[in-house]
Amino acid sequence: MNQPAKTSLYELQALAVRRSIPRFRPRLIILSCFIVSTGLFFPVVSEAHPISVSQENVYVTSEKVVVSMQIYVEDLYFFQKLEPDKENIISTEKIKKAIEKHKQFLLDRLHVRDINGEKLIGKVVSVDDSSIKPQGVAMSDLMLFTLVFQIEYKLASPPEFLTFSQQLVDSNAGFPAMVQFNLKQEGSETPYAVSMKPREPQTIRFNWDHPPLAPDASEEAWQKWLKERREETLGITSYGTIYSFLYIEDFEVRHEILIPLATLESFFSIDRKEADFLSVAEQEASRESIEQFFAKANPIEIDGIAVKPVISRLDFYGLDFKDFAKPAEKKRVSTANARVGIILSYSTKGTPDKVKVTWDMFNRSVWSVESVCFAFDQSYRPVFSKLERNSIFEWENPGHKVSLEVNPVEVSLQPRSVWSVPLVSSGCLLLGFILSISLFGKKESYKKRLAAVVILLVAGLLCWPLTRVTFASPMEPIPKVATDKAEAVFKTLHKNIYRAFDYHTDSDIYDALAKSADGAFLETLYRQINQSLKMQEQGGAISRVTDVNWETVNPETLFDSQDQITQDERSFAVQSTWTVEGTVEHWGHIHTRTNQYQAVFYLEPIEGNWKLTGMNLLDEQRLRFQTSLREVDPGETDQSENNQSETKSANSSSS
DSSP states (O other), rough: OOOOOOHHHHHHHHHHHTTTTTGHHHHHHHHHHHHHHHHTTSOOOOOOOOOOEEEEEEEEEEEEEEEEEEHHHHHHOOOHOOOTTTTTTTTTTHHHHHHHHHHHHHHHEEEOOOOSSSSEEEEEEEEEOTTSTOOOGGGGGGGTTTTEEEEEESSSSSSSSSEEEOSSTTTOOOOOOOEEEEEEEETTTEEEEEEETTOOEEEEEEOOSSSOOOTTTHHHHHHHHHHHHHTTTTOOOOOSSSSEEEEEOEEEEEEEEEEHHHHHTTOOOOOOSSSSOOOHHHHHHHHHHHHHHHSSSSSEEETTTEEEEEEEEEEOOOOOOOOTTTTOOOOEETTOEEEEEEEEEEOOOOOEEEEEEEOOOOOSSSSSSEEEEETEEEEHHHHHHHTTTBBEEEEEEOSOOOOOOOOOOESSOOOOOEEEEEHHHHHHHHHOOOHHHHHHHTTTTHHHHHHHHHHHHHHHTTTTTTTTTEEEEESSOOOOOOOOHHHHHHHHHHHHHHHHHGGSSSHHHHHHHHHTTTTTHHHHHHHHHHHHHGGGGGGEEOEEEEEEEEEEEEEESSOOOTOOOOSSSSSSEEEEEEEEEEEEEETTTTEEEEEEEEEEEEEEEEEEEEEEEEEEEEEEEEEEEEEEEEEOOOOOTTTOOEEEEEEEEEEEEEO
């Protein structure tokens, strides 16, 4: 059955065993594992005695898997159709023959699969039937005598994952078959134990460099070991659990669900040719039905209105896949150990005031689901339980409001006075003035020269408003933006362009960018920033900018004519080196990337405001890429409390 815990059974049982009293340890191991496997949330259902109750003890080494299957003689009676004699005694001879048949029965019904879901080939190496008396076994004593079948599975290399399952009874059988499953890894005395039902696989991860610690290891050592295992798997430590992550953000509520394929098929079946595998073509064919199922399941209301989700991602994952924030490689997956990840996005117009989530995915395999909700800097741990009739989680905004105002920067520096000279009129008047002087000279052609002067004067007056030349007053100094002012203007505009990408729609982003950039550069800027925010490591997901830090800002008043041509002498350039930190958050962990850039920006006054009108990128390099787990204190489970979430560093690398 689905487990509500976010820590794997192996880890929880390791703690339970370590804390138990030594002389009662075996009994407490079984009890603790049964409690964990049932989650303490399953109803008490009156059922008939199972058709089979057996114990499977597994020991895994780097070279082989050794299975000791302990059964009652009663199993032979049911499965091998043993017939007693007139005195209700089953003879030893019949039991011996049934044992031979049961060898193949167990090989066919007990399955061990590798990381790819391929079944390992087993061989029965021995059978311990020493408890059987020569005179046979009476029908009334079938539960008093046991047999132990030892099966070995060879391994080509130390396994990272093994999946165990049992199908001792057919799906249409009227009674269940219960197997008490116990496993130990070579080099560790801490067991993994669970009650295993038919068609409910158990997948176990092995770490051969750091196997589970001894039960009597210190608390500090165990906590360190558990933390390292969570970091290795990015917090996804259980392979039979439904994981539910709720994200409440300014423009979106997102529900991310990771569910075992076997559990999903307990709600509806997926058509396929092979019982054990789902091909890529079959995965594609099943997408529509899976999307339709989740679009109706687990409804979400935002501010009292039911919102339909948009399926932003649907992937099938194998066991070898760890970072679920990345798109999965398309390949055949095993129905026994594959998982399905789906992301449902619910759009909002701004910061929601109320969010109500109703979990309705319950059945005989899913009785409770533990979720994690991240709402800005707060975290919650809602537990949805059918038994406790608790299927609703409600969140109310404590006062957080989105603040994405991108304000333009006004130009306070006044330009020089502008002189305007009518070029044609000035020429006419100048010529007219020269001719008028000649009127005081010789008398010849006086009338002609006078007429020319009059014509030039009239022409000058008529052309006065035409062909004017304007230029800044040469009597005033050239206005220059002060260095500190230029730096402040640039930083404001530069930060504005990153804040614009906090909006979710292209039209809103463009409107915000238009307050800080102008002209053809606006389109170029959108493409460049959008591309720079994509995390290729996360399948091209757009990161959210969390920090912009300027290392150098050097204003320049002189322009290189090859780089930029400006019409306003107040314009200036800035050469800057800066770093941008962006994050992508999915499935309970955060990817953080830091890039460094160097560029020259050009700023001009446009309609009374400073605008970025061009950029020349000089250098770009990756500084850091880090993965962090966003954890919640496991002791804080009350969904009504606001719990401060912690971000702890996990694995990191530089490139």
